[in-house]
Amino acid sequence: MRIGELARRTGVTTRALRYYEEQGLLAPERSDSGQRRYAEAAVDRVRVIRELLSAGLSSKTIAELTPCVIDGRATPELLDRLAVERDRIGRHLADLARTRDRLDSVIAGAAATLHTGAPCRQDTAA
Template structure:
C-alpha cells in the first residue's frame, strides 16, 4: 500500500502519517522510486496511534508503549512506565467521571425544571 491509501483507510491526513514516521511511531519501506510502502496492518496501527493521541498521550509515550501492542516483550523498567501510565489514566478517568456526573446532574435537574417543576 502507498501512503494515500493508508491515510484514506485510517481516516487521517497524509501529513499525519509522515509525521508519525518522523516520530518513529510508524515505519515504512521504500520502493525504488523512493515512495513509502506500508503493509496491510499499518491501517490498524494508525488507528491505535490515533486513539492513544486522543487519550492525551504525547508522541514520546506512545513510542514507548506501542511495542507492547505488537509483541508481548517487556523489560522491568518499561513495566514501571506502563504501570505509571496506567495509574495516570486511572486518575484521569476518575476526574472525568466526576465532571461528567456533575454535568449529568445539572442536565437532569434542568430538564426537571423546564418540564412541570418538581416531580416527586
C-alpha cells in the same frame, strides 16, 4: 501499500502519517523512486497509535512504549511505564465521571425548574 491507501484505510491524513514516521512510530519501506510503502500491519499499528494519542499519550511516550504496546515485547521498565500511563488514564476517567455526574445534577435541576417555570439562574445585570 502506498501512503494514500493507508490514509484511506485508517481515516488518518497523509500529513499525520508522515508525522508518525518522523516521530519513529511508523517505519515504511521506500521504493526505488523513494515512495513510501507500508506493510499490511501498518493499518493496525496506525489504529493503535490513534487510540494511544486519544488516551492522552504523547507521540514521544508512544514511541517509548511501542516495543511493548505494539510489538508485544515487554521489559519490567516498559511494564512499569504502562502502569503509570494506565493509572493516569484511570484518574482522568474518574475526573470525567465526576464532571458528568455534576452535569447530570445540573440537568436534573434545570429540568425540574422547567416544570415550575422558575428560572435556572437569575441575571444580575440591571
